[in-house]
Amino acid sequence: MNSLLKRCPDVRFRRLGDESVVVKQSAGEVFVLNGIGGRVLELADGTVDIPRMVDRLEAEFDAARDVIAVDVERFARELEQAGLIESLPESGP
């Protein structure tokens, strides 16, 4: 999953403490995400791919890069399966 990630247009989220509440309005679903999950969703603005997300989160969280990379990959997959983010084709150079 190396394409750009973008939040789906019907998704809203807000941070509360260390977690985030995510609403998928069209389905009437409400999710609670932990810190890294919430940041993955927050960073998914259509301009960032997973390696760049890992770069950002490595600076923010006190965890080894390889651990963060596994978490981000997993969260991205789960968020996509839940219909919260979508993969965009990367545009060429």
Added chain:
Amino acid sequence: MTFGSQFLRYPDLFPARIGGEVWGEREVWIDLPGGPYAFTGLSERQELAMRARYGDYLREPAPDFVATRVFRAQQSDFLEVDTRGWEYSLDVEHEAGAILIAGMNLMARLELQARQAGAVWTSEDREEYVIGVVENFFRPLLAYRVAERGALVLHSSAVVLDGGAYVFVGRSGAGKSTVARLALERGHAILSDDLNVLSPAGSGWNVARLPFAGEYPDHGRGETVPVAAIYELEKGATHALSPTTPAASFAALLRCAPYVNGDPYRVSRLEESISAVVRDVPCSRLTFSLDPGFWPIIEERAILR
């Protein structure tokens, strides 16, 4: 599926504005949070049915009010619905300027920015059907009105102990009505076992019952009680109280704030109110096994308040 097609023979002809032939010139004024509410254009039978239903909440006309006009529709405008084994839910469409509602013998528009806030078109003025039609409009109307004012309607059961209200929220089937029944059996007062309204009060929140009870009958015009705690209900094998994070509490309350929580144009004010509730009121998760064994947990907290 096209909006309204489950209930309406001609969904494309859903009224685009408030107007039509009224049933009559009778009216009823109701005093509930977000109101007072005036229902006008009623027939005599509709008026009598509403007066009987809302007796404790009736009031005299007031200068500032939320008006709903009731118009006549043809029976042929509505489809026959086979209700066997069927759970009724309204069809709702959200627009920037209005909320459209379709249901059994019901078309309605909510236009909250206008003084004439709503309109109901129905083919029914028989007593046994009028209240159902009106309440399918009145509940969302009230939820939107209070949300605009920083309060919120919650699908909940509220129990009063030692002057404080304990509000139990949960998904359908989580046990809200069971809590109400067990409270009554234990001698505790309950507010509504279906819909209550939470309003800011100083540094805390008050809760008041709405006359939209679930399984337990209307207990008359309700008091307003300070909220002592909110519990998210979860069925389990044993009884236990466990802490929840602010995000989990927020999510639980948002799921239980009907009508407005599904409206992308108007949900933000509701979410601000829920954030304030989570900040101001102790929230936790109550796992219980649908029997009275959980009361000592709640009653101990009431004593410690």
